[in-house]
Amino acid sequence: MSPGVFEQVRSIAADLFAVPNHRLTAESSPETLEAWDSTQHLILVLALEERFGFQLYPEEIEQMHNLGDVARVVDAKLHAAKS
Amino acid sequence: MILLVGVRAFIDDKAGVYLELRKEIDELLARNSWRAAYCRLGDLWRQEPGQVAAAFVVSRCEKLRGQISLTPFRLAILRSFTVEPLISLLRAVAFLSGIDLQVHLGDFNAYPQEILDRNSLLYQFSPDVVILAAQACDVAPDLWNGFADLSSEEAAAAAQRVVNNYRQWARAFREHSQASLIVHALEQPSVPSLGVLDAQSPLHQRAAFEQINQQLLTIGTELRGVFLLDYDSLVARHGRIRWRDQRKWLTARMPIAADHLIHLAHEWLRFLVPLSGRTAKALVVDLDNTLWGGVIGEDCMTGIKLGAEYPGASYQALQRAMLDFARKGILLAICSKNNPEDALEALEHHPAMLLRPQHFAAMRINWNDKAQNLHEIAAELNIGIDSLAFLDDNPVERENVRATVPEVTVIDLPNDPTDYAAALRDCPVFERLTLSPEDQDRTALYAAERERSHAEQTLTSKEDFFRFLEQEAEVALVVPPTFARVSQLTQKTNQFNLTTRRYTEQQIADIAAEPVAQVSSIRVRDRYGDHGLVGVAITRDRGEDCEIDTFLLSCRVLGRTVESALLAHLAEQARARGRRRLLGCFLPTRKNAPARNFYSQHGFELQSQNGDGSLWVLDLHQVTVSPPAWIKMNIANGGKN
Numbered sequence: 001m002s003p004g005v006f007e008q009v010r011s012i013a014a015d016l017f018a019v020p021n022h023r024l025t026a027e028s029s030p031e032t033l034e035a036w037d038s039t040q041h042l043i044l045v046l047a048l049e050e051r052f053g054f055q056l057y058p059e060e061i062e063q064m065h066n067l068g069d070v071a072r073v074v075d076a077k078l079h080a081a082k083s
Numbered sequence: 084m085i086l087l088v089g090v091r092a093f094i095d096d097k098a099g100v101y102l103e104l105r106k107e108i109d110e111l112l113a114r115n116s117w118r119a120a121y122c123r124l125g126d127l128w129r130q131e132p133g134q135v136a137a138a139f140v141v142s143r144c145e146k147l148r149g150q151i152s153l154t155p156f157r158l159a160i161l162r163s164f165t166v167e168p169l170i171s172l173l174r175a176v177a178f179l180s181g182i183d184l185q186v187h188l189g190d191f192n193a194y195p196q197e198i199l200d201r202n203s204l205l206y207q208f209s210p211d212v213v214i215l216a217a218q219a220c221d222v223a224p225d226l227w228n229g230f231a232d233l234s235s236e237e238a239a240a241a242a243q244r245v246v247n248n249y250r251q252w253a254r255a256f257r258e259h260s261q262a263s264l265i266v267h268a269l270e271q272p273s274v275p276s277l278g279v280l281d282a283q284s285p286l287h288q289r290a291a292f293e294q295i296n297q298q299l300l301t302i303g304t305e306l307r308g309v310f311l312l313d314y315d316s317l318v319a320r321h322g323r324i325r326w327r328d329q330r331k332w333l334t335a336r337m338p339i340a341a342d343h344l345i346h347l348a349h350e351w352l353r354f355l356v357p358l359s360g361r362t363a364k365a366l367v368v369d370l371d372n373t374l375w376g377g378v379i380g381e382d383c384m385t386g387i388k389l390g391a392e393y394p395g396a397s398y399q400a401l402q403r404a405m406l407d408f409a410r411k412g413i414l415l416a417i418c419s420k421n422n423p424e425d426a427l428e429a430l431e432h433h434p435a436m437l438l439r440p441q442h443f444a445a446m447r448i449n450w451n452d453k454a455q456n457l458h459e460i461a462a463e464l465n466i467g468i469d470s471l472a473f474l475d476d477n478p479v480e481r482e483n484v485r486a487t488v489p490e491v492t493v494i495d496l497p498n499d500p501t502d503y504a505a506a507l508r509d510c511p512v513f514e515r516l517t518l519s520p521e522d523q524d525r526t527a528l529y530a531a532e533r534e535r536s537h538a539e540q541t542l543t544s545k546e547d548f549f550r551f552l553e554q555e556a557e558v559a560l561v562v563p564p565t566f567a568r569v570s571q572l573t574q575k576t577n578q579f580n581l582t583t584r585r586y587t588e589q590q591i592a593d594i595a596a597e598p599v600a601q602v603s604s605i606r607v608r609d610r611y612g613d614h615g616l617v618g619v620a621i622t623r624d625r626g627e628d629c630e631i632d633t634f635l636l637s638c639r640v641l642g643r644t645v646e647s648a649l650l651a652h653l654a655e656q657a658r659a660r661g662r663r664r665l666l667g668c669f670l671p672t673r674k675n676a677p678a679r680n681f682y683s684q685h686g687f688e689l690q691s692q693n694g695d696g697s698l699w700v701l702d703l704h705q706v707t708v709s710p711p712a713w714i715k716m717n718i719a720n721g722g723k724n
Binding site: 045051053 | 133134135138139142165167168171328330333334335337340341342344
């Protein structure tokens, strides 16, 4: 994964879920985090689209089980846009 | 402040600026510098508007509650699609416009029940305003998807059914609630089902939706407080194809692409600002490089850029936008660092100027500090400093005004003058939802006022002046055509307002219908012109008492004894109806000091007093309130008995 992508995703999620950065890890997920409900999941997706300027497909959104997955999807998407 | 701007310019990385600002805001909050924190939150939002900044702005603005002036406002949204991701965007832009929004969301596609059932959660929430956001594909599925299957009679019948539904919902809503209702009109399909053939007949798909929207407009004019949001124009303005995200619609019932959500939130704000009264009453503008290109003191009349061609056309477009505002009753004023002779020469004689001196209600063309000039302009126009908006091309002046007169709305201009007019028209503080004849004539009235105060200075005694004015007042009970203006006066009058009770049009209509209540209005004319409807009094009979619920007078006619004339009329009418006492409250606010001694000056006795205000009483058998001899009174219709 490109350096910095996870940190960017983490700081977006921290603002949206109103939790401090350091409480979020790659394993943070809707199961471990009360604020991460289905509405917040949609808002996270929209925030990523807004920030990185792409549109995520339903298949990609389905792969986002935890914050590490989210960063991996974003990273792949950014690479695809470059090539 | 100027130093701070300089420092920021060195941080060219946008993300860097954003992070810097976040840190600064939290430090300011920790130091209880509420106003400064609020200003910086606006900067942060402009830096990178979106979901992430919205979450930050909302969380920090909640800490400002009670520290800065915010108008609490309750909004319910009834919807046929997912609007949850819009809420924090909307709350953020509302906070930054001075509105503290509480939002209630209706269930998916449950709006018909929610509106028709008077016990629904919608009405329990007691909203100030309700948005009905239903999509065309949900309210008119047969016209949206199956249009090609329909005969022209079937299509017309389907369109009529849609309109009938809306009419039924709007009427039921009006019966159950006094809130305002904003109805999304229907959007057009991006590609009509018959392709280019659709445009060849007035009976086809596009025309069907246009007809529905036309009829929705008539519902809005039939019912008070019902307004139409032109959703199709909004979508078209931002690009129909990019607006819609079909994948999210199919998977999450969220039809709008991520980067367009903010545009819908902003459109909603354009209604919420006038409905909550956070509008600007006057626009104060700079001259050089704002009303025209260049500097008049250096470039002279022939050198400044102003005309129908590029680059002067950009400045003419801005002037046109300002003229349009003046037609809506927004006052224009000038605040410019210039030699007055140079500036006035251009204002009076430049052939391409659309605005002339008579369009401006106040002018400060001098070398003084702009903050001081803004205070003077507010005083001259007799409006609060928080009713001013400030337009200046110079970011340093803008920053200075933001820092020193934070109550003023500072408009951010883009760098390219070609975009000035659009940026100005985009400001929600200039939106109005209704227009009274008084609004349209306001600039002329202020120009006459300047002449009048000149006359006042040349006449020796106050009484001479009052006689010279030749005032005529007409008192009448409120009737449906004046509900809007009467409600507007209760909403906007702050200074000579004894109780500052705000009423919607609907509430005025309801009070007027109470058998024991009298809603009186007063119009004033004098030798300089017609001021229109400028005062309101609401009274209620209770036993042998007549209680004054509301008594207010527009600042436009303050200090000319019109208030005594209106009070004398109320006392006379109450006596004629057999009342023995006239009762009135004074509830002090930050702004209504001019009304403080009103009752004591007219022979009322203080009955009681507490932290909220004072209660005054006049014995109608003992004391007479005499109407001023210099005002000719006309009573349009007597009290109802």
